[in-house]
Amino acid sequence: MEINVLYYLLPSLVMFCCGVYGFLTRKNMIAMLISLELMLNAVDINFTVINRYIYPESTEGMFFTLFAIAIAAAETALAIAIIINLYRANKTVDVRDANKLKG
């Protein structure tokens, strides 16, 4: 069995779909955030794999993943700060209760 790109992309696709499912169905905001991380990682894997298999002489995909990890870390930290603040205000992390911005 020769491992080609498709073999790597398949698990990442499953990972992404799981992220979508989780993001759409979970009510806990932290769980939603976890699903988001899943999706991000799926994308990261795609970048890396395609970079490595199809354009081995360049490093764009790798660097993009690197920066994406940095940004994801920052974004997660901020999101968690917001969620904790919301929890302080609402005593819940249910996303359905966080609808005050609907105007």
Next chain:
Amino acid sequence: MNPIIPLLILCLPLLGFLVLGLLGPKMSHKAAGWYGVLSMGTTMVLAYITACTYFFSGQPDFITEGGDRLQFIVFNQDWLAFTQSLVIRLGFLLDPISALLLVVITTISFCVHLYSLGYMEGEKGFQRYYAFLQLFSFSMLGLVVATNIFQMYIFWELVGASSYLLIGFYYTRPSAVSASKKAFIVTRFADLGFLLGILILSYYTGTFNFTDFTSIQEGASWAVSTDSAFGVLAQFQGAAFMGCSLLTWALVLIFMGGMGKSAMLPLHIWLPDAMEGPTPVSALIHAATMVVAGVYLVARLFPLYLMEEAALQFITVVGAITALYAAVVACTQIDIKRVLAFSTISQIAFMMVSLGVARPEFHEGLGYMASMFHLFTHAMFKALLFLGAGALIHAVHSNDYTAMGGLRKYMPITHITFLIGCLAIAGIPPFSGFFSKDEILSACYMNSTLWGVWMSFVAGLTAFYMFRLYYLIFWWDEPDYGHHKPHEAPWPMALPLVFLAAVSCVAGFIPFGHFVTWNGEPYTIHIDWLGVATPSIIIALAGIALATRMYRKKNDLPEKFAKASCGLWTAAHHRFYWDELYLFVTHKIIFNGICRPIAWFDRHVIDGTMNGLAWLAQRLSITIRPLQSGSVQAYVYVYLFGALLLGLITTVCVVL
């Protein structure tokens, strides 16, 4: 001529209005009143200086070698420049009639200012009253010195507005409020005609300036002269509309504005009601100055009117009918101010008739001079009569003669001055009214015997109703005054009375023909004692005699007379039902027949469309509002749907 003094004449009252209007509430009554009096007094002195300079200095700007008086533009400032050729200017035109009107307006205005110190003492809104008086004086002065017809129109409206404010001075009284509205609406309606006239005239001549309008050659007529003789009017040649020449239409429409302001039939209905205002206001605005604006307007455009006989004849007919109508009505009114109001209408109609019958071929346009002469004398004695009436009202606190009677013992000064006023208006020599009225009658007889006889009859009626009023107030039977006896007016009120009475005694001897003529050429008035003067004196004396017989002592003659007149008396008492006619026309025909359907259309069709749109938008927003649920996951579904769609489209495009 230095433009400072003319400019000050306009600016001082305007400044007075601003000062009194803005700072008035902080001033005491006394300060505000005296400020107004002093401001007006200064204006009067300046106006006298200007008029004297114009008439007597003999500068080449004002008078030619041959003694013809000229029109002189002191300054003329661009105010609104629409295009290169269409420019509206504000300026100061000095000519015989504007100089005359400057004197009249400032004199009467000053008298009224002084008089009001006593009359309005302690009234609420005293400062406001003086502010409005100043505003009125400013507008009226601006009107008479207008260099172009548009400036005149602007000040014309300002005069109307200040008249509205002053009639409605007692704004807590419903009658005053409705009277002010009536005055404003009626004159506005007339001004519509005025504006149309201005537009027609300016459209064809391409100018607003009076000096351009009146620059046509003397004696030019459509039949014989060439185009160049008409100057700016050449465009009018041959233009006609509905059987009349367009120039006639323009002039008649302009005269319609004058009809509104000067209360000619059928637009006279506002003037009697305007007596709801304070009496000094009636004396200033509704007797001496504003109501003669119509006469002034016609006089200002007189050379134009001369071009069109038809327009002059129209003026004559309207004036003559109004004069007779108002004189008859004045014989039957109870309210003394209403009597004076109708008398004013009648006298202004005299001036109008006089202008209407004036032709250059009749003794150098005698009617024009007579009209201006009468304007001057009438302003003096009618202001005197109104101020006298004000003193009476001040004394007995009622407008009706039924509350008066036998007042000659209590108010000697008022009595004497009022009598002088009555004699003047009745046309008894040597009082001023005799001279001017005599000139008018001469002019009428020169034009046609019909108008002569007609106006002589009206003059007789004038003598009758004025002395009816005089006797009913000062003789007749004394009603029960109770312990509160009428008293003579305080000095600020008595002084203007005496002054105006003195003027009324001597004004007739002014050689008016030397100052004011239609083309500026002076001539000497001579009184036709045999043909006109003596008969008119006899008619006036007959009127007075009749009044003396009927009203000197309490008797039942008036009642018998009223009964015997088979309805004429009642009809005249109700002013020949003009108000009822107007009410019928406005309420029954205009309101019900026209306004109701329009209102229905507005409410149901126009508003309905708008409401329908609003309803639609509301329904739509209510329908789509749930989309904005605030639920993040719902948004994600939508986003995902869109993203997938995009992905699908891209893939399809790439693959196929």
Next chain:
Amino acid sequence: MEILYTIVALAIIICSILTVTTRKILRSATYLLFTLFGAAIIYFMMDYEFLGAVQIAVYAGGIVVLFVFAILLTSQPGKNSEKLESRRKGWGILAALAVACISGWALVSRCCSLMGAKPEMEFLTMKKLGLEMISSNGYLLPFEAVSVLLLACIIGGVAVARKR
């Protein structure tokens, strides 16, 4: 290699599914951790050692720990989240399947161009990577941008989380 790949792929698939299906939030975070490890192993397999190291350090060491802290702060451990109603679940599965179908189709429709063995690659030394990151014809600008972004996030995080 094939064995390693099979293990990793299976681990990623199973752990991701478990991450979103387990009703205990803390477990969910743990499964995420395993998934992230799987991703890190894939990076190592791709010969990007540095990336794999970063993945482990930042994600496993940083983000998951953050998650655990947040979870502990906002809920009682061991408490199950309420059961999902089937309608919601159905919609979620439908959406996920739609994503899978469209992406899968897009993938499969072009798979012929993706076939091929792993090509050889020059080893990416740490020095080369670092030089590329800060050289002006490399990734200096994104690098700086990320640094500013991180600073903004620090300030934002402090501003949001501080006690009033």
